[in-house]
Amino acid sequence: MSSFARESLVSHAPEDGYEDERLANVRPPGWRNPEPAARYDLVILGGGTAGLTAAAEARERGASVALIEPRLLGGTCLNTGCVPSKALIHSARICAHLRDASRYGTADVDAVQVDFAAVMERMRAIRARISRGDAASRLSGMGTDVFFGPARFTAADSLIVAGTVLRFDKALIATGAQPLIPAIPGLAECGFLTSDTVFDQTTLPDRILVIGGGPLGCEMAQALCRFGARTTIVQNWPLFLPKEERDAAQVLSGAFARDGLEVRLNTRVVDIRVEGDRRIAELLSDDDRSTLEFDAILTGTGRSPRVEGLDLELAGIEYDGHRGVHVDDCLRTSNPRVYAAGDVCLVHRFNDTARASARLAVANALDGANERLSELVIPWCTYTDPEIAHVGMYVRHAREKGIGVRTFTVPMHTVDRAITDGNDAGFVKIHVRDGTAEILGATIVARHAGEMISEITLAMVAKLGLDKLSQVIHPYPTQSEAIRMAADAFSRSQRGPAVTSELRD
Structure with missing residues (x-):
């Protein structure tokens, strides 16, 4: 069973009014799934950016729509991705400005006092505010049948959610992606943070080891460093941000150095151990071994599509654990009734591409259009400084x-x-x-x-x-x-x- 099929609501964030508001919007306590229609024009699996966009697009066409979400509406972007990370990045940028105040003619700030709990409270307030747009009550009031619970296909034109069978003319898989956990001996026993759990923290560790030098790892490493944590990125490639042009990464490398962020390239974490109160990572760079002590680990090695546990085989849908759901250029799966959009099937796993692909898939599924993914012009951004x-x-x-x-x-x-x-x-x-x-x-x-x-x-x-x-x-x-x-x-x-x-x- 995959995480999409079995995940329940899990949050370790502090219980406060902001969290109460967010959860009341994206996973209302006591929510009762509606009585299903005899057949839906479109059933959507996943209530993240792609799923919510698809529901809005389908409603505008007058289609009957069911939206299924096993955890939290808003998906990664709202709950553990774009929204909370950019709130933290902005706070971290303010801290950096204060430390650099003398450059602008302002008196030196000898020591910037960072209230990390207050930083995270601000993030939760922002997240709660933005969650209002993704609220289950709002979606229901606009004509979408919202179902919470695990889901799986039962046939080419039906699936089951929380014991209720839904039949459809067309379906869209928008189950997103989840953090990819590196296979490092001792990692699980030591404990670690991912992009799904880092935003639950209220205290800033003194020393943080970030595994992975991609966009996620670079963004969070720089922010945490600017808050005052001694931060080290370990990247097993000979360069970080490997998809970007080298002069772009070189400019960022200089910025990292000014922030005091250490980057160890061409280096792997090969073992993690706990010795009393000490957490120690063993690093390997070429043939050289070294150790690094840390207080917390953040894994930022990428994300993998949520495809397992959906019984895609019963619907005749081809997939694999790396690429996700297989789609053609029109986002159609091997089952002509079923389309996919967003992180579960795309190479570019961004919020904007999830939204654009959902619009494309709905137009093709419901209008009989022939819009093509390859014709999209896709920008992206890594939100470092x-x-x-x-x-x-x-x-x-x-x-x-x-x-x-x-x-x-x-x-x-x-x-x-x-x-x-x-x-x-x-x-x-x-x-x-x-x-x-x-x-x-x-x-x-x-x-x-x-x-x-x-x-x-x-x-x-x-x-x-x-x-x-x-x-x-x-x-x-x-x-x-x-x-x-x-x-x-x-x-x-x-x-x-x-x-x-x-x-x-």
Whole structure:
């Protein structure tokens, strides 16, 4: 049985008014599942971002909808992902500002006193407030039949939830993903935190070991370090953020060093042991062994799709534990009645892709449309400081496909607003197809990269060339002027070799 089929409501967060409000919204005590319809136009398994988006889209079409959630509405994003992590990251950024106050003409702050319990209380208040939009009562009032409980397929067109059989014309699997736990001897006996449990904490450990140098590990490691924990990232690859461009990761590496965050690359945790009050990790880097003492471990090695225990075989749905539910480009499974969306089937496991894929799947399932996943332009962002945002192709991928590329790069230290704000680490880098103005992709490393990338994403969706962005008037001074500067450089390059540019491609 998988976690989706057997998970019950589990929360170790402090019991307070904020938690009471959140749980009253996303898992109301005493909730009674409704009497099911004889047959639903759409049954949705999973009440996270993809499932909630699909329910709204289906209701707008006048479809009869049942939504099944075994744990908490809002899924990972609301409860253990985007919302709580960004609340913590913002608080951590304030702490970093205070420690750096003298740079801005303010008296030095000798020692920033972090009230970690108050930080976490603020996070819980934010989470409770945002949970109102995902409330079961709200969904029910808008016409969705909400069922809580474990679920599994019983046939190609039916499933059972908490003893009740639901029949459907179409179904959508949106069961999401769960933390991937590394197989390290002694880890379970020592105890550890994951992205699902770290937000239940109220005390900050003195020394934290973060296993994994991907986006999740980097975001949380930097935040915890800024709160005052001595934090070490151990990454078994020779680089962290391995999917990003190397100069982007290099900028972040400098930021980590300034924060006092230690990163050990090409290093594996091979054993964990407890000796009295001491917790010790044995590390292996090439042939060199060393030890590291810690007070808490956070695993950040990725997430795996929730697919087991759903009896997908009974519905004729192909899947595996790594890729999740197998879908075609229209998000249809091997059972033509059943579609999938979100983390359970996508390579890019982001909130925005979950939402976009749910809309696509509902249009195809209920409208008979033929919308394709491959046609989506998908941006993403790692919310470190500075942020790293990307959309479209990397140069290495374009070259693998035999596509010629020109790249226009603007360092943030040449952007007036970045200079005035003292946030001039990073760059804007935009790739175009050689000989054309077509934007193939972009990477932005900047304090507000996640906001800035949307302008380039819009241009790509609207098929506007980089020359068109040169015509966009940007308010001065803003960090997004870097995009205009890159576009200006492209336009100058089109006017011939007599025109020189400060930028190199």
